[in-house]
Amino acid sequence: MYCVREVTKDLYWVGANDHRTTLFENIHPIPRGVSYNAYLLLDEQSVLFDTVDWSACRQLLENLEHLLGERALDCLVINHMEPDHGASIEELLRRYPNLKLIATEKAFMLMRQFGFHVDGHELVEVKEGDTCTFGGHTVTFIAAPMVHWPEAMLTFDRANGALFSADAFGSFIALDGKLFNDEVAFDRDWLDEARRYFTNIVGKYGPHVQKLLGKAAGILDQIKFVCPLHGPVWRSDLGYLIDKYDKWSRYAPEEQGVMIAYASMYGNTEAAAQALAARLCEKGCTKVAVYDVSNTHVSYLISEAFKYSHIVLASVTYNLGIYPVMHNFLADMKALNLQNRTFALVENGSWACKSGDLMQKFIDEEMKNMTVLNERLSMASSLHADKAVELDTLADAIMDSMRT
Numbered sequence: 264m265y266c267v268r269e270v271t272k273d274l275y276w277v278g279a280n281d282h283r284t285t286l287f288e289n290i291h292p293i294p295r296g297v298s299y300n301a302y303l304l305l306d307e308q309s310v311l312f313d314t315v316d317w318s319a320c321r322q323l324l325e326n327l328e329h330l331l332g333e334r335a336l337d338c339l340v341i342n343h344m345e346p347d348h349g350a351s352i353e354e355l356l357r358r359y360p361n362l363k364l365i366a367t368e369k370a371f372m373l374m375r376q377f378g379f380h381v382d383g384h385e386l387v388e389v390k391e392g393d394t395c396t397f398g399g400h401t402v403t404f405i406a407a408p409m410v411h412w413p414e415a416m417l418t419f420d421r422a423n424g425a426l427f428s429a430d431a432f433g434s435f436i437a438l439d440g441k442l443f444n445d446e447v448a449f450d451r452d453w454l455d456e457a458r459r460y461f462t463n464i465v466g467k468y469g470p471h472v473q474k475l476l477g478k479a480a481g482i483l484d485q486i487k488f489v490c491p492l493h494g495p496v497w498r499s500d501l502g503y504l505i506d507k508y509d510k511w512s513r514y515a516p517e518e519q520g521v522m523i524a525y526a527s528m529y530g531n532t533e534a535a536a537q538a539l540a541a542r543l544c545e546k547g548c549t550k551v552a553v554y555d556v557s558n559t560h561v562s563y564l565i566s567e568a569f570k571y572s573h574i575v576l577a578s579v580t581y582n583l584g585i586y587p588v589m590h591n592f593l594a595d596m597k598a599l600n601l602q603n604r605t606f607a608l609v610e611n612g613s614w615a616c617k618s619g620d621l622m623q624k625f626i627d628e629e630m631k632n633m634t635v636l637n638e639r640l641s642m643a644s645s646l647h648a649d650k651a652v653e654l655d656t657l658a659d660a661i662m663d664s665m666r667t
């Protein structure tokens with residue numbers, strides 16, 4: 264059965280929702296699903312903007328057949344060639360052999376690398392600033408390299424104000440009938456998953472996103488719809504969305520608050536983390552989030568690290584090193600280029616307490632623009648009452664640092 268939504272006159276969402284895939288990119292859990300968005304413009308020519316994951320190809324085909332009727336599909340614009348969007352290209356070429364493919368040079372290169380048989384079809388290579396007319400609609404192509412792959416571009420249709428934004432402004436969570444940002448409680452129900460999507464997928468490429476935001480600023484007054492490849496279409500509150508993207512891509516915290524991530528083997532480091540959280544709350548901090556790195560997928564930890572201004576790492580020493588899952592969290596923060604945070608450290612070790620020095624070394628030497636507070640809480644096996652002053656001193660140092 265077809266399942267389409269009208270975005271605006273002559274423009275339709277023809278994508279699909281996916282609740283079966285458990286791991287996006289086979290690594291990030293998506294318990295609330297994901298949508299693969301594709302959009303069909305019915306002008307003098309029919310134009311599809313991107314395709315969908317192979318698992319959703321049948322739904323896309325039914326949607327197209329419903330809207331096209333006897334018409335053929337004339338053009339396919341590929342803004343992003345990653346297979347969660349590009350995988351259905353070859354099937355469309357089989358069904359619509361006269362389909363004209365419009366993409367960047369690198370996108371065509373990737374199609375061939377992935378083994379798609381595109382040669383022999385009409386291929387139109389476009390670059391920044393090029394335009395294409397389909398009848399009443401003329402679109403302009405905007406290069407967006409590394410948002411999130413090197414071939415990515417955005418397409419802007421001045422006639423209806425639709426910006427096809429590829430992965431930019433996307434989110435995890437299946438749409439399930441909803442389409443627009445004003446049909447969901449975004450800040451309450453979607454923001455955490457939008458941040459988790461951005462920070463884990465595109466987070467590394469902040470400077471490229473900043474460049475793209477600069478280009479978008481030039482046409483902001485003309486944008487009426489932001490049509491990403493995942494998540495809701497934005498037709499209001501663009502300032503809210505752009506503010507979030509600006510903060511995330513500048514590695515600026517969204518909230519003055521404290522994330523406490525602990526790595527605990529027998530519950531003693533966990534108890535110290537809980538005691539610190541209670542002290543912080545007692546002292547008036549209203550934003551404290553505590554996570555066990557052993558049972559929280561690192562994609563959630565990354566999202567929270569991008570959200571908060573302060574991060575407490577509490578780790579046992581393991582084989583004279585940092586506890587492996589904590590080390591993995593540090594490595595992921597580094598890989599995703601997180602910057603401009605203040606860290607506090609809590610260390611534990613029963614006979615050779617090393618984790619504090621090692622975490623400090625990692626932050627100082629491997630990460631950019633980070634501050635580590637001098638106050639450190641150290642314990643041998645477990646935290647005893649004689650450490651109450653040190654615990655309080657650490658909480659005070661974090662509170663003081665949040666005020667400056």
Ligand code: FEO
Pocket residue numbers: 343345347348411412430492493
């Ligand atoms: Fe949703 Fe970079 O693909």
